[in-house]
Amino acid sequence: GQEELYQLLFTYALVLILSDVAKILWGTQQKSVSRPPGLTGATHLFGATIPHYNLFILLLGPAIALGFWLVLQRTRVGRFIRAAALDRETLGALGVNVDALYTGVFALASFLGGLGGALISPMRAIVPGMDTEVIVEAFVVVVIGGLGSFWGTFLGALIYGQVLSFGILFFPRFSIFSIFALMAAVLIVRPWGLLGRPLK
Structure with missing residues (x-):
């Protein structure tokens, strides 16, 4: 509960601090x-x-x-x-x-x-803020594949790459939307991900 929340907030605060330090050092x-x-x-x-x-x-x-x-x-x-x-x-x-x-x-x-x-x-x-983009991409991959599933994450990464590529090819203005639409569909059908297991 509370301890995990504090750890999460502290980690995110540390990310913001280090991001600003990187901007000061490298522009x-x-x-x-x-x-x-x-x-x-x-x-x-x-x-x-x-x-x-x-x-x-x-x-x-x-x-x-x-x-x-x-x-x-x-x-x-x-x-x-x-x-x-x-x-x-x-x-x-x-x-x-x-x-x-x-x-x-x-x-x-x-x-x-x-x-x-x-x-x-x-x-x-390499630009400031690209770490946030990667974190969001990783989050989508893990949610699609399933939390705690090693091969689910691998499968989620493959699906993410293919859907994003086809999205850029056929409707580039909405390519990112296609990724989040896929994630929403997976959560509706299997809230625990494609290869994840439901919590008991």
Whole structure:
């Protein structure tokens, strides 16, 4: 209840503070990042031109997802993480340092967030406030796929990308609306997401 709400408010306040600090240090002008050497060309597939960097991201994303799935499902640490998400008190009573586990998961999530920002920077201009855009996109993906579902999130990301691409192609002025319309439809039919499970 109250403790989680305070944590959420504190985290959001910290995001706002760090965002303003970044503007002070690096300014408000948009910046661009060049693509890594070796990934600057393009490949022609089925009449379409696909940059090598996009293909690299297309291969790296599923590889990272598979790696983390293996960690969560096939390792002792992964079992602890899943157990802590369900019942941290019982896990702590078994002698597991839950606070250290949560800190490690937070550090890992921070690393993934930084990695995602670094990977996307050659694909779009870096501007203040783009973090908010990414958070909204991630929220939509998780809601569509299902909270707590690893593969649901992966499926939600694929659906998000396809719907947004078709929206930009056929009705660009309403492409964002199509995403939120899809999310609303999923919530109406399956409030827990496509691959999520209802709370009991």
